Amino acid sequence: MKKILLAALTSLCALASAPAALAQASPNYPVKPIRIVVPFPAGGTSDVLARMVGQKLTEAWGQPVIVDNRPGANGNIGADHVAKADPDGYTLLLMDMGNLTISPTLYPKLPFNPQVHLAPVTMLAYSPHLLVTSSALPVKTTAELIAHSKATRGKLNFAAAAGTGSAPHLAGVLFAQRTGAEWGYIPYKGGAQALADLISGQIDATMNGMVATYPHVKTGKIRLLAVSSKNRLPQLPDVPTIGETVPGFVSGSWQGVMAPAGTPKPVIAKLNAEMARIVKLPDVVEKMAAQGAEPQTNTPEEFSAWMKSEIAHWGKVITDAKITLD
Structure with a gap:
């Protein structure tokens, strides 16, 4: 009898949590406002891009998109906030990925791991x-x-x-x-x-x-x-x-979008497809060019591989230069 009761309770718990999980992965996503956290002050490239993409998402999906500026610590304050947010697709991070790939080596006490606590959605632009x-x-x-x-x-x-x-x-x-x-x-x-x-x-x-x-x-x-x-x-x-003059030298600003780790893959896929479409729209391309940027999108898997490579690349630069920040 105890085993039967335990099984019943387990099933009830699973059923109780099922609606939330189904809502997260629902093809009807989004059903409420989306918040895009930009971990830099208003007016920069990430902020401008977030507002352009946000407006187009609202037009496409009919839900408000709020840009939330949370500057500080080379973008780490805002990134940490998103890393700890609910993984439901309604809190996203848009920032210069260069800063994010630098942080794991530069900040020994970083309170989150970009590769563990954040899920890549897509790259958006390079300048x-x-x-x-x-x-x-x-x-x-x-x-x-x-x-x-x-x-x-x-x-x-x-x-x-x-x-x-x-x-x-x-x-x-x-x-x-x-x-x-x-x-x-x-x-x-x-x-x-x-x-x-x-x-x-x-x-x-x-x-x-x-x-x-x-x-x-x-x-x-x-x-x-x-x-x-x-x-x-x-x-x-x-x-x-x-x-x-210096073969192979490349640097710059790579704007990209990430979500909290654990965000359902169908939600990630829907965000990826829509954002990739948006940054290739003629009016968005024109506005990005005025910012000195060009569209650059990829799959979540490609984005993850790029991040791993960039963390290793900049990690060596930082270590060789003996640069550290608390």
């Missing part, structure tokens, strides 16, 4: 860094910058836009590791302040996103040497890539 220098610096090419940095024996300053351990900072570290360039790193809270000091000549070089940087290039206030993408940009066909 390269621009390698720029002060107009006063006597260099016009990447090769000349490398030679000049060696000749001045570390007297040059490289602006670590967005702070120590940020993607722009580590792009500069990787560049130095690969080329033997010698410079010191000056941390900044954001790219705007770094560019202001570059324009005034207080800083010699930096890498930063296209949207904020290129207007100053056009006015001649700073000098553009190269882009960090694998191939030359259609918008700047005459500007060489860093890889043309």
